[in-house]
Amino acid sequence: MLIITPAYRHPNPLLRAGIAALLLCAIGLPAQAEPYQQCVSLVESDPDAAYDVALDWEATDLTGGALHCGGLALTALGLFDAAAKRFHRAATEGQKLGSSERVALLRQSGEAWLLAGQGTEAVAVFTEALAFTPTDPSLFFARARAHDFGGETILAYADVNAALDIDTTHGELYLLRARLNRQLDQLDDAMRDIEAALASNINPISVRLERGLIRYEHGDDAGALEDWRFVEQAGTSPDGTVGAASRAATRFIVALEAPAQEQAAPTLP
Structure with missing residues (x-):
């Protein structure tokens, strides 16, 4: 039995959002839906128990549902590499899975590798998908x-361009x-891209944080301060919780x- 309590809450809010996305994604597996749903329903309230259920079920399951539920439980416990x-x-290993289910599972594997800080493994899994x-x-x-x-800027740039060749919306x-x-x-x-990002409907906090960095690199200190002051205020919740941005x-x-x-120049990410 695996016992790690309480359920993991990652200190980085951006990573918490990634964890939440993983936990919300129940794959539509084709068989044994009832044990799968019973297992997944335990993940948020008692991930230890969910992991035990997944282990017990794994010996007889051929759908991949037990492995997936176990992965969700491990995510909730902060054991991202596992x-x-x-x-x-x-x-x-899951039998009778369609391509869409396999892709969804591989995507989750890649996101979990990123949460574990393992970019190389994430690249390999996304390539499989x-x-x-x-x-x-x-x-x-x-x-x-x-x-x-992983610091592979040129390779990242090529993939973003490939994505934008398919979808510009x-x-x-x-932003990336x-x-x-x-x-x-x-x-x-960079400025053209950040203005395109700002014109879209994504959260302006991350966009203006980045625009401030671009303006700073351009020598526009006043513009950089304008963006960062916006982020400083907008990134603080009404209860006073200060976000990472x-x-x-x-x-x-x-x-x-x-x-x-x-004066020391801001350290740029």
Whole structure:
């Protein structure tokens, strides 16, 4: 029996969002739906118990449902590398799965590898998924994020461009390419992409944090401060909880406004 309590709550709110997305994604497996739903229903309230149920069921299950439920339980417990392996096993060992179910499981495996801080493994799994659906822009975006996580800016850039060749409507693609263009010192291209991201319907907090960095690199300190002050305020919830973007904006503001004799340039991500 695996006992790790309480259920894991990752300190990074962006990663918490990724965890929540994994936990909400129950795959439509073709058989034994009742034990699968019973197992998944335990994940949020008692992931230890869900993991035990998954282990007991795994010996007789051929659908991949037990492995998937076990992966969700491990995700809730913060054991992301183990979760990634179970999602991958579910994708490759589950019988009677269609391509869409296998892709969904591989996608979850890749996201879990990213939560575990393992970009190389995430790239490999997203590449497997692309073999099933080679024109899925969301998978190119996912692999681009994994490449970026591993510092492979050129490879990330190629994947973002591949995604945008298929679908030009998603602001997150422009936001990531703006970041990559900034890293490549292609600041005019970065500004065009960040304005495209800002014109989309995605959360402006992350967009304006990045635009502040691009403006700073352009030498527009006033514009950078304008964006970061917006993020600093908008990234704080009504109850006073300060988000990660708000904390980053505060660091950048402090570094930029330090007295000249002490000033250190903001450290850019």
